Amino acid sequence: MTSPAKADDEVAVGPRPQPRRGVSLRDAGPPIALVVIFGIFAVLSSDFRTVGNVQNIMDAAAVLAVVTCGITFVLMMGSIDLSAPGVMGASAIAVALLVANNRNGNDLGLLGVLVAVGLGAALGCLSGLALVSLKVPSFMTTLGVSAVGLGIATLMFSGVQPNISDEMLHGWAVNRFLGLAYLTWIAMGCVLVGWLIQRYSRLGRYAYAIGGAEEVLALSGVKVAPFKVAVFTLAGSFYGLAGVMVTSQLSAGLVQAGKGYDFAAITAAVVGGTLLTGGRGGVLHSAVGVLLVIVLTNGLVQIGVSPYWQGGVQGLIVVAAVSAAVIPQRRRNQVTK
Amino acid sequence: MATPVLAPESGQTPSAEAAVVKGGPTVAQRVTSFMPVIALVALLAALTIADPDFLTQRSLTAAVRTSAPLVVLAAGATLVVLCGGIDLSIAALCSLSTVLFAMWLPDLGGLTILVVIAAAGAIGAIQGLAHVLLRIPSFVVTLGGMSIFSAVALVISDAGPIRVIDRDATKWLNLYVAGYVPMSFFVALLVVAVVSLVLKLTPLESFVKAIGYSESAARLAGTPVDIVKVAAFTISGACAGLAAVMLASRNFSGSPTMADNLLLPAVAAIVVGGTAITGGHGSLWRSLAGALVVTLLRVGLPIVGVPSAWEQILYGAIIVAAVALTLDRSKVAIIK
Amino acid sequence: GCSEEASGGGGNDGGSEASACAPEDVTLVGQVRNESNPYEASWLDGGDAFAEQVGLEQQRLTYDGDSTKQQEQITQLLAGNTDCLVMNILPNGDSDTLPIVEGAQEAGAFLVTQWNKPADVNVEDYSQWLSHITYNGVESGQQIGDALAEAIGGSGGIIALQGILDTGAAKDRYAGLEASLDANPDVELLDQQTANFSRDEALAVTKTLLTKHGDKIKGIWAANDDMALGALAALEQAGRTDVAVVGIDAVPDALTAIEDGTMTATVSSDGPWQGGIGLAIGYCVATGELAVDDISAEDRAWFAEQFLITGDNVADFTSPVVDEADFDCDNVFSRSQGAIS
């Protein structure tokens, strides 16, 4: 699914350069799709177009947004990351056991959250290290790390549900500011931080560059390995935070806290315009993708589509959205992987 | 220094001709191409050490029989991966096919097997067409396909399993070839062998690899890129149909979620076999070995008594280690 | 050439007449979906407790809710020594039961299944399938439905969270809800969605339904406690305290919630007992203390006793104790509420 950067059609257009300034059609597609889909649901369902439901959509997007933020950096490099379920599971249980809970006497509060995020970062780091040192594709290292994370989570779980009684963590899900849950603000903060990292940090720009032309970085004397490890670590810490957020929402640490978030996040990122081949897109694109996915999920329930069909309709719309977005850029000798 | 300074004349042509060597694989390359098998043997040895009872003929027979649907699924998807794409829909399509199989069996009898395989192949072809005609990345097409097939399976089965009452149609799958080789595994081997041979003996192999390594070069060389890709998706779909027949015959039923969990193991099998996920390099034989490794991990670890949590940790570590062994990095420029 | 079944030689087909196993030769296997679920973890712990009681060890198997993996494990297990193998299995779905049964029958292992079984498959047709135990899903669905109706004062809107759609448990429980709705005509089912027995999904679905139906929602019917707990979290985040929630399974968190008064009712499913009883039946038959032929038809497929738990009686259930006496060979069917109709 990832192709050597050189094969990317972006490079192939080399001799026929087209100026690319301002907002390109590819960038504009997903936001337009978001507005259109939102509009359609708003027309179809009066329940959908309420302020309450918009708040609900924002709240529901929080966890996915944070996961997608992390995965975006990995996708930007042209790698892939399937470790979210394991990392989130491990950090969800870890934080549940570290803050005030029913299993042990710990009451670390914010420190516990930091440790859980750190655990996520460590697992992400493991994926990255396996990638650069063993030269195993990220598809496999992250799949492996996901299994390891789930194993660690199951070990910590040891048969008894850890429920949190920590006021702060619990409050994140319950308390509201300007109509949105604290968790939603945290997610927005993550998107902002992610965007700043992407735009103003060497890590972010190099991640982007690795996706654009990894071999060129090596020719320029940049050692890409540490940056790759750092990107996976960064992604891992986002997943770690997402695990903490799930624990906060459910007031309990679940091993399955991250189930399904891997593909959901990739879908969101891709729908938002991040290329799986790397070098394109970014955190803001992904945020739009997340909203698209969540609006779809929410809207289908609101207009009363049968639960059996929901997945199918969602799949259809994702394919339709992506194909509508690629039509303007179709070229004869275009490479689609 | 008005005149050119000539270096001492050495040979007449100090060029590459003098250094011509035999082409073909070196010793190291030969070893890497056997790595999937080495990984398999090593894993078997480790399991045997953990529990000596594991290495019995009965147990091995059961393991290869178990692996058959996974082998078929992985083999089919390998073609798509070799072309540089990915097929995420195989598992959902396989589930849907089990439902179709169970629904059609009462009417069609023994013919159902072929009809289901053909139908799954056709569905695969539709995905392939969507991929090449609409130019949507295969990841997205098949991700969409995955949810659509699941939904269709849920709806037509009314979200429940459908019993296979007439077992005669698939009875032959439970026979043994030469006394020891389960028929389903034999069929899986046959699929791998036939597809590999067709690739090897015809230009298809170079088409597939050219497309996988560099699609634009392949297209500008006039190779039938779109046809080959659609064919790969078709075979991948048909293999999902065949795997569905195997599963339905094993479970005496079809169910809309039966094979859903085989997606990641199947892709893992492909990668563990050493096929490059970026396309071009790899083979169906490698996926066969990969599928056996994954099956051994799935069934072997719990059976030799590894506790559930550690089983997952070991599974994660071992598949990564296996890929570290099997991937021939000289064929893959950049590891993403 | 092909020959039929070359490797099944180890099985003593229809082996109920075979000589009884020595107690120490018996192998006990308990298999559930995963250990990361409190109910199923307690099931395996119950199995361990029974094993300890008879001086053996239970092999704990989990299959991640993955039907294929379950079948693969069983096949592999049955390819080993099956002479005195006792299996207490939670099939992933209805469709997974039959291959397990046939495998055990062929290999001569002693099998007890729980929860999932296709209705038209008859336990009595098999000599190695000793018993199938389940709770009456229709009844529990109806009981909590009624409790919910009572809690909202007999009239008002409710929403339903369904389980994994292709499991018998989900369907039976939902049928029970429908029966309860018939009996309470003023209760209106506003919406029903699946949350796949998952706390996380229930949270998201409930939030959406809360915004969709708003104050019309007076109660939430969930097909299990995990989803009920997810719904509770959603209610709390929405700042709603006026909604009654019911579930099934009596997991510890749900009992706590009932004690606190945030949840209305649940129905007991006794995990530790389930984990022990299946092994106990198998052990009794394997060691010859109980003959398959002596098990009455009623006890081959039966509903286990269950209780509606509400604020009134929750104290009785908060610390479940496994009574060793339940596992005596004379007692193994003592909790039967009658044959599955």
Added chain:
Amino acid sequence: MTTNLQVHPETEPSAPVNALEVRGLVKHYPGVKALDGVDLVVRQHEVLGLAGENGAGKSTLLKALVGLVRPDAGEIWVRGEKVRLRSVVEAADHGIGMVFQEQSLVPNLTAAENIVLGSEGAGVKRGIYRWDTMRKLAQEQLDKIGSHIDPLARTDSLSFAERQMVEIAKVLRIEERTSNPPVIILDEPTSVLESKEIETLFTQVRRLREFASVVFVSHRLDEVLDVCDRVAVLRGGQSVGEMPTADAVPTDLHRLMIGSTGSDDHYHEGMSERSAAAAEPRLVVKGMSGKTFRDVDLEVRAGEIVGIVGVHGSGREDVCRALFGAEPTVAGEVTLDGAKLDLSGTRAAVASGVGYVPAERKIEGMVGPMSVADNMTLTKQKSRCAGPMVVPQKQATLVDKWIERLSIRTPHRGTQIGRLSGGNQQKVVLARWLVAGDIRLLLLDHPTRGLDIGARSEVYRLMRELANSGVATVLLADSLEEAIGMSDRIIVMNDGRATKEVACPSGGKPTPLDLVKEMV
């Protein structure tokens, strides 16, 4: 980085100190001795040309000088110090920088980032980008070469020539790393440039000489003689000689490169013979329009070579691609030998006997990890198959014949094509269309890009042979001289339209100036 310097004062070469000195460098690759004891001296403030056939080892040598290739034996001395270079960074610390044969910029970064990539200095503080500083740093480099590129433009929005300028600006960054005059290495920088851009580049090179030493590689010997002070020649991985350029002519160099004198009739004009069939038009294009070209009329007779010239953006590449079905057309009528030519896709084009050699060899021309044999036979299946089956023996014989005929330097037909030198790769790509012998129209987009003079001559001879056998050829030449030398007629394209047709018969050739007038 001083830890890596190993100073051996006792063996210090005599003054004046050379900027760079290479002694007995050896590098083996499986099956190839790429460097076989090369010696090379680069003096201070000179432009040294490096010439040699394809595969002579030029790129390998230069890569060794920037630490990308680890030599098996030999020494590298920088300003009198023996050094061991293990990475680009170490080389840069010693003041050596290189512009690579394949352009090496990250397409999705800004020009400024590319310029400072790997040595951001003050542009990045504690991992945080300071765009203003970065822009300033980049601007300084661009100012050095007098370029007016916007530093914050995305690199893939720049033209080829602009990108080349960015590369040079980037390589000049090494000045900030050492106090000594840098050594700048340019590996075939001109092969992708148009003549005007080449002039700009040469102005830069002459400016560089003021404060640096330059190593310059090109297969166009006149360029080498034009811009360089001295030329060193490699052959088969060995240094075979050097000469000052002051009064040298291309043939002198040529003789050194291949060990004997080449023919003066570079373009084999003598070979050109108009066959009887030449009169009938083979390809007729009427009013063809596409995204980047409009109303193009074109006629190519059997046995004729028609050159299309034009600047970047004139649309000539797309015309070529459109004729091969690789680019959509919106209007127009195209016939081949009287029959309508199917432009719907590359398959159809190949089936009607049209062949296309793309300019972007690495990406579009070849499949790098596949063998020479597979690359050569990828298109024409009949040549290696019996029925649907591949006959390995048939393929081997055929491929070996063409390896021999085009003297392709490869250890074996089974060698990965990516391991060959650029020129030899190009020969394989060309051979692809010739193996079946059924080609009617050949579209050549820069077929000699990166080829050495011998290989070029070979390709020209091949083109002549093909023309004589009746193949119609459309040529997008590497240089105006090439277009003039090879073509029977030249079409000038300007802004998507064919604006002028210039007859170009042997003996009555136009001058480059005549054409340039029409092009701009």
